[in-house]
Amino acid sequence: xxxxxxxxxxxxxxxxxxxxxxxxxxxxxxxxxxxxxxxxxxxxxxxxxxxxxxxxxxxxxxxxxxxxxxxxxxxxxxxxxxxxxxxxxxxxxxxxxxxxxxxxxxxxxxxxxxxxxxxxxxxxxxxxxxxxxxxxxxxxxxxxxxxx
Numbered sequence: 001x002x003x004x005x006x007x008x009x010x011x012x013x014x015x016x017x018x019x020x021x022x023x024x025x026x027x028x029x030x031x032x033x034x035x036x037x038x039x040x041x042x043x044x045x046x047x048x049x050x051x052x053x054x055x056x057x058x059x060x061x062x063x064x065x066x067x068x069x070x071x072x073x074x075x076x077x078x079x080x081x082x083x084x085x086x087x088x089x090x091x092x093x094x095x096x097x098x099x100x101x102x103x104x105x106x107x108x109x110x111x112x113x114x115x116x117x118x119x120x121x122x123x124x125x126x127x128x129x130x131x132x133x134x135x136x137x138x139x140x141x142x143x144x145x146x147x148x
Contacts, residue, residue, distance in 0.1 A: 001013065001030060001031060001032075001033050002016070002021065002024045002025075002026065002029070002030060002031075003023045003026065003029040003030065003105055003129050003134055004021055004022070004023040005023075005031075005033050005135065006031055006075060009136045010133065010134070010136055011021075011136045012048070013061075014106055014107045014134065014135065016124060017107040017108075018107055023050035025038065027056060027061050027064040027065055027068070028064040028067060028068065029067045029068075030065070030069075031072065032072050032074070033054050033135060033136075033137040033140070034139040035139050036111060036137055036138050036139070037072055037073055037074055037138070039074075039138050039139060039141065039143065040074060040075050040077075040138075041075050042143040042144075043079060043143075044056075044075040044076075045051070045130055045147040046144060046145055046146065050075055050076070050077030051077055051078050051080055051097060052065075052069065052077055052078070052079045052080065053079075053080045053081070053088065053091060053092075053096060053102075054079060054080070055081075056081060056083075057065045057087075058118050060062065062079065065079060066079050068072040080095065083111075087107075087118065088115040088118070089115055089118035089119050089120075091115075092115050092116075092119055092123075092127070093123050096123065096126065097127055097147060098113060098126075098127070099127070099130060099148055100116055100127050100128070100129050100130065101117055101130045101132060101138060101141070101148075102114055102116065102129075102130075102131060103131070103132055103133065103134040103136075104131050104132065104133055104134050105134060106133070106134040106142075115130065116129040116131070128148060130148050144148070
């Protein structure tokens with residue numbers, strides 16, 4: 001999340017996004033939500049391959065997100081992004097994740113904006129969707145991803 005979201009409630013953070021608070025577009029200064037890094041390391045211990053998906057499309061911004069992942073010690077994993085003329089669903093259909101953890105996109109329109117909503121039905125049946133509240137983090141999810 002953007003750095004100025006730290007210490008604020010979900011509702012305040014969503015309002016910051018809606019009002020385009022200055023740090024929202026400062027991708028290089030992003031910080032993890034809660035104990036996300038710790039949770040992802042727990043999943044990695046179970047042998048999970050972690051793939052990250054960013055909304056960023058410009059090469060410079062993608063590099064900034066990669067740097068944030070490294071800076072905050074996120075576990076190793078490929079950073080995916082939408083190629084030209086792709087949407088999130090295209091990326092998800094291409095990589096076919098077993099589990100897709102994504103936020104509920106509350107600040108940008110809700111379920112209609114979620115990746116899982118747009119995945120082809122025959123593929124969607126094979127993907128375990130785990131929606132979380134936007135800016136609510138993943139701390140509450142099981143340390144054992146196989147229990148999701």
